Structure formats: structure tokens, C-alpha cells
Amino acid sequence: xxxxxxxxxxxxxxxxxxxxxxxxxxxxxxxxxxxxxxxxxxxxxxxxxxxxxxxxxxxxxxxxxxxxxxxxxxxxxxxxxxxxxxxxxxxxxxxxxxxxxxxxxxxxxxxxxxxxxxxxxxxxxxxxxxxxxxxxxxxxxxxxxxxxxxxxxxxxxxxxxxxxxxxxxxxxxxxxxxxxxxxxxxxxxxxxxxxxxxxxxxxxxxxxxxxxxxxxxxxxxxxxxxxxxxxxxxxxxxxxxxxxxxxxxxxxxxxxxxxxxxxxxxxxxxxxxxxxxxxxxxxxxxxxxxxxxxxxxxxxxxxxxxxxxxxxxxxxxxxxxxxxxxxxxxxxxxxxxxxxxxxxxxxxxxxxxxxxxxxxxxxxxxxxxxxxx
Ligand SMILES: [Ca+2]
Ligand SMILES: [Ca+2]
Numbered sequence: 358x359x360x361x362x363x364x365x366x367x368x369x370x371x372x373x374x375x376x377x378x379x380x381x382x383x384x385x386x387x388x389x390x391x392x393x394x395x396x397x398x399x400x401x402x403x404x405x406x407x408x409x410x411x412x413x414x415x416x417x418x419x420x421x422x423x424x425x426x427x428x429x430x431x432x433x434x435x436x437x438x439x440x441x442x443x444x445x446x447x448x449x450x451x452x453x454x455x456x457x458x459x460x461x462x463x464x465x466x467x468x469x470x471x472x473x474x475x476x477x478x479x480x481x482x483x484x485x486x487x488x489x490x491x492x493x494x495x496x497x498x499x500x501x502x503x504x505x506x507x508x509x510x511x512x513x514x515x516x517x518x519x520x521x522x523x524x525x526x527x528x529x530x531x532x533x534x535x536x537x538x539x540x541x542x543x544x545x546x547x548x549x550x551x552x553x554x555x556x557x558x559x560x561x562x563x564x565x566x567x568x569x570x571x572x573x574x575x576x577x578x579x580x581x582x583x584x585x586x587x588x589x590x591x592x593x594x595x596x597x598x599x600x601x602x603x604x605x606x607x608x609x610x611x612x613x614x615x616x617x618x619x620x621x622x623x624x625x626x627x628x629x630x631x632x633x634x635x636x637x638x639x640x641x642x643x644x645x646x647x648x649x650x651x652x653x654x655x656x657x658x659x660x661x662x663x664x665x666x667x668x669x670x671x672x673x674x675x676x677x678x679x680x681x682x683x684x685x686x687x688x689x690x691x692x693x694x695x696x697x698x699x700x701x702x703x704x705x706x707x708x709x710x711x712x713x714x715x716x717x718x719x720x721x722x723x724x725x726x727x728x729x730x
Contacts, residue, residue: 359723364622366670366680366706366715377405378472382436392443396455400436402472437476447485454478457494457610459517460530460553463566463580463625466612475610477513489520501540509539513610528555536609547572547607560586568606576606578625580616582632592644593637601629604659608666618650618682620702620721624666628679629655642690652679654709661709671713678707698725 360375385397408421411429424431439453456467456476468475477496484491492515499511515534522529530553538545551568562584570576584596600617602608604627617623634648654661654677660669661679670679682704689697704719 358725359721361620361719361721363717363719364620366704366710366717366719368717376407379403379405380472394441396437396439396441398435398437399433400473401431401433403431404472436474449483451479451481451483455481457496459519459532460528460566461564462612462615463553464532464534464549464551464568464608465515465517465610466615468612468614470612470614487521489518492517492519499538499540507540508542511536511538511540513537525556525558526554527557528553530554534609536607545573547576547609549607549609560589570605570607572605572607574605576603578602578606578608588637591637591639593635596632596634596636598632598634599629600625600631601655602626604656613664617652618648618702618704619684619686619700620682620704620719621664622682622704622719623652623679624662624664626662626666627655627659628661629653630679644688644690646684646686646688648682648684650682650684652681652707653677654679657709670710670715674709674712676708676712679709680704680706694728694730696725696727698727699723 358375358377360373362373365372380400380402382398382400387395387397389395406425409424409429409431410419411422412432413429422429435454437453437455439451439455441449441451443449454476456474457465457479458467459465466475477498479494479496481492481494483493494517495512495514497510498513501507501511502509513534513536515532517532517534518530520529520531532549532551534549534551536547536549548571549568550570551566553564553566555564556562564582566580568578578601580598580600582596582598584594587593587595602625606626608625611625613624614621617625617628630651630653632648632650634646636644636646638644652661657675657677660672662669682702684700684702686698686700691697700721700723702721706715706718710716
């Protein structure tokens with residue numbers, strides 16, 4: 358269940374929303390041969406009470422009708438379905454529809470938070486060697502000439518190298534990604550070059566990810582976090598994060614909910630600032646997380662952007678300070694299979710948003726029950 362108010366930072370225009378949803382995923386895995394795997398993951402996802410098309414009607418109409426308490430079921434879809442063939446030791450080919458999850462999902466993630474989540478129609482070759490794993494993939498995002506002649510495809514391709522690490526270094530990745538869109542005129546392309554590293558030593562941890570982009574306008578982002586286990590007995594960890602992205606950074610396919618505040622008000626574009634966080638387990642089954650975010654514009658001549666990275670909050674003024682946000686999340690483990698989770702966020706506008714007539718605080722909360730087995 359989630360509720361949002363004032364995503365527009367204004368009490369004047371009413372935009373309160375709340376809804377309850379559910380998501381069920383069942384994993385089917387078949388191994389017809391030792392070197393061949395078939396993975397099939399149907400997904401039933403539903404916002405309770407949402408009207409849906411009645412596809413079983415003898416005369417389906419374009420308008421939606423009641424789907425709860427009515428003779429109209431909700432459709433079942435498929436989130437992932439792929440085959441994986443191991444051609445040789447360390448060499449795998451994946452074909453079909455699959456999630457892509459890399460690193461901390463800052464650039465490519467599956468958005469587990471979403472009631473649907475993100476998957477790609479793709480072909481991938483993976484090669485594992487002594488130094489790590491190379492993934493070569495190409496995903497078809499939009500095909501504009503399926504049944505008639507058209508402009509072509511929008512594609513996302515990449516080479517992602519995940520190094521084998523040891524000692525203090527716990528992760529090291531390098532990647533080159535290409536987002537190529539032939540469905541628009543003129544044809545657009547963004548090439549991203551990035552690296553990521555994580556290290557930990559005696560209760561201290563460090564994470565850095567840097568991405569640079571070649572496109573019509575050069576974009577870049579930098580995200581670094583340092584943490585320290587203040588009280589190991591209760592897993593109390595204090596952390597600070599600094600982030601900066603340029604006005605032309607294309608955020609690609611992140612699990613955005615993980616970043617820049619759980620209220621999901623801001624996208625990684627023309628934003629900089631920091632987060633100070635404290636997390637810990639006062640009781641063995643209870644985890645609490647508290648975060649404070651400060652958001653500023655990197656370039657005061659460009660807008661601050663909403664989560665999707667395209668709609669902006671306005672162009673008035675030359676103030677840098679966008680907003681600050683408090684996030685509190687509590688996770689209670691009932692047993693090995695059952696988790697309860699609750700979260701609350703409050704974001705208060707600062708000088709830039711106020712200059713653009715966005716004067717009131719935004720709030721968000723959610724309650725979640727999850728089982729995995
Ligand atoms: Ca409002
Ligand atoms: Ca085509």
C-alpha cells in the first residue's frame with residue numbers, strides 16, 4: 358500500500374493518491390540437458406480495484422471495466438522467459454526476455470521496487486575467465502518496422518566486465534554502454550563509459566561509481582559513499598554519500614528508487630548533493646534505516662528533473678538549493694519467509710523550488726508484506 362501527497366510541492370493543486378497493489382512471480386526452471394536451461398517467470402501484478410480491459414468478453418471494447426467483484430479477471434503476463442546455452446566451459450549464450458542487474462543498479466537495474474519491474478528482450482554472450490566475467494549484450498527496446506517499413510530499432514547494447522576481486526577490494530566493474538535510437542529523427546546515440554569499485558576494511562566501507570557519456574551534449578555522473586560500522590553488535594552503520602550529475606546526463610536504466618530519496622521525486626540529472634544515513638538492528642528481527650538528503654542543482658541555468666529525467670521543476674531563478682528529504686524505513690522479519698516493511702518520506706522545498714512556486718512539503722509512505730521461498 359502506498360500514499361503520496363504533493364509530488365508537485367504545492368497544496369493548491371490537489372494530487373493526493375493512494376493505492377494497494379500485489380505482485381506474484383513464480384519461477385519455473387527446466388534443464389532439458391546439462392548444457393541447456395530454460396527459465397520461465399510468469400507475473401501477476403495488480404493494483405487493487407483498478408479497472409482493466411475485459412478481454413474475455415465476446416465483444417472486447419477499448420474502455421476498461423471493473424476487475425474486482427465483477428466477471429472480469431486480470432491478465433497474466435510474463436516478466437522473464439529465456440533459454441541459456443552453455444557452449445563451452447565459461448561461455449554462455451542467453452536468448453529471450455530477462456532482467457539486467459549490474460553493480461548497485463545505479464546505471465542498470467530491474468527496479469524490484471516497481472509492481473511490474475523492468476526486463477529486456479535481449480541476446481547475451483557471457484564469458485567467464487580467471488579475471489572475471491564479460492557480458493556482451495544487445496537489447497531491442499523498440500522495433501519500428503515489424504509489420505511495415507519504418508525507421509528501425511531503438512537498441513541498448515553493452516559490454517560489462519565484472520572483475521574477480523580479493524582482499525579489501527570487494528567489487529570492481531568496467532562498462533561501455535550504447536543507447537542507440539533510430540526511431541527518432543535525427544537518429545540519437547549515447548555512449549557511456551563507466552567504472553565502479555567497492556572496498557571494505559575493518560568495519561569501514563567505500564563505494565565509488567563514475568560514468569562519462571558521449572552524445573550531442575557530454576554528460577557525466579559521480580556517486581561515492583563511505584560507511585563505518587559504529588556499533589557492530591547492533592549492526593549500526595553510519596554513512597555519507599556524495600552525488601553529482603551534469604545537466605545532460607542520461608540516467609539510462611537505474612533502479613531509481615534505491616537512489617536520491619525513497620519518495621522518488623528526483624532523477625539523476627542536473628542534481629548534486631549528499632546523503633547522511635544511519636541504519637541498524639536494535640533487535641535481531643528489526644532493521645531501521647534513517648536518511649537525510651540534500652538536493653542541489655549542478656547547473657543553475659538548467660532545470661531540476663523529476664524521477665523520469667525528462668519533466669522538470671521549472672526554470673525561474675538562479676538558486677542552487679532544490680530540497681531536502683528525510684526517509685525512515687523499518688523492516689521486520691516475522692520468519693525466514695515473511696517480511697513486513699514500512700517507509701515514510703518527507704521532502705521540503707528549498708530556494709529553487711520556492712522560486713518556481715513550489716512552496717509546500719511532499720510526503721510519501723508505504724506498507725509492504727513480502728514472502729519469498
Ligand atoms: Ca499538491
Ligand atoms: Ca526491425
